[in-house]
Amino acid sequence: AGRPIVDRDDSRREGRCTFEMVDYERNMTYTGNQVMPSCSSHGGVDAALRITDAATVIHGPLNCAYLMEFAFRRRMMQSSATRGGLLPPCNIYSTALDGNTAFSGDVALVEDAVRRAVSDGFRHVFIVPTCSSEIIATDLVGVASRLSSEMGADIVAVPGDENFLGSKFGEINGVMDILIGRMEPCMSRREGAVNLVSRMFYSLGRDDNMREFRMILWL
Numbered sequence: 001a002g003r004p005i006v007d008r009d010d011s012r013r014e015g016r017c018t019f020e021m022v023d024y025e026r027n028m029t030y031t032g033n034q035v036m037p038s039c040s041s042h043g044g045v046d047a048a049l050r051i052t053d054a055a056t057v058i059h060g061p062l063n064c065a066y067l068m069e070f071a072f073r074r075r076m077m078q079s080s081a082t083r084g085g086l087l088p089p090c091n092i093y094s095t096a097l098d099g100n101t102a103f104s105g106d107v108a109l110v111e112d113a114v115r116r117a118v119s120d121g122f123r124h125v126f127i128v129p130t131c132s133s134e135i136i137a138t139d140l141v142g143v144a145s146r147l148s149s150e151m152g153a154d155i156v157a158v159p160g161d162e163n164f165l166g167s168k169f170g171e172i173n174g175v176m177d178i179l180i181g182r183m184e185p186c187m188s189r190r191e192g193a194v195n196l197v198s199r200m201f202y203s204l205g206r207d208d209n210m211r212e213f214r215m216i217l218w219l
Contacts, residue, residue, distance in 0.1 A: 040161035041130045042068050044171025046075075048126040048158065049090060051179075055117035057093045059110055059140065060130025065094035093117050097132050106133065110143050118153050125155045126178070128171065134160050154182075 041060065045068045048056040058065045069092050093116060095109035110127065117125050127140050140157035148155040156178055161170020194217060 038071070038168045039131060040168060040170035041128055042071065043168035044126075044128045044158045044175050045092070046072055046168075047172045047175040048128060049092060051124070051126075052091070053122070054124035054126060055091045055093060055120070055122035057095065057110070057113045057117060057125060057127045058130060059095045059106070059113075059127060059133040059138065060097050061132060062094050062096040062098075064130050064132075065092055068092070091117075091122065097130075102132065102136055106136065106138055107143055110138070110140065111147065114147050114155060115151070118151050118155075123153050125153060126175065127155065127157045129158070129160050 041058070041064070045056055045058060048054065049072050058068065069090055072090060072092075093113045095106070095113045097106055097109060101109055114125055114127065125144075127144055129138065129140055133140070144155045144157040147153075158171050158178065159174040161174075196213075
């Protein structure tokens with residue numbers, strides 16, 4: 001435009017790695033207990049990754065897995081500071097779907113990722129679809145059923161949300177349904193123990209919620 005190129009910012013900010021909850025695209029800063037906007041697959045991944053002895057296979061582009069792992073670790077780091085907890089392992093795998101494999105046979109990518117997870121010792125595997133695999137209509141339920149029989153492992157496809165990009169909670173509910181369906185109703189009772197069954201466990205560790213639980217259980 002004919003203007004000289006100059007640095008108009010006179011301040012010098014020290015570069016540092018932060019986990020600030022800022023949405024630069026929408027120019028919004030999130031504070032308090034707000035939920036960051038995200039796709040439904042992120043909700044399913046975020047819930048599945050909390051099951052530390054299970055693997056989560058994301059069927060979609062590699063950058064989706066990267067962003068979901070980043071968001072998961074950011075949240076755990078922010079919340080663990082107040083509870084004194086440790087950061088759980090992030091057992092995440094990606095099929096690395098791209099423009100070529102989307103049309104040349106994406107099922108092989110799913111099979112490879114699941115086999116890697118099982119060979120790493122996981123006997124429970126969640127397969128989470130992204131919008132990419134939803135658009136090309138990959139039969140993840142059929143793939144999961146076949147691989148479960150072949151490999152002798154518990155492999156299950158998380159159902160996609162009907163309004164896929166409309167809510168983070170669409171696939172969270174799918175993961176909850178899977179977990180509730182695997183509850184063992186005939187386990188023996190243990191003295192002094194209480195089962196807490198809920199579709200949402202995101203806020204359970206907050207101080208105010210724990211105070212409520214202690215009051216209800218007379219602790």
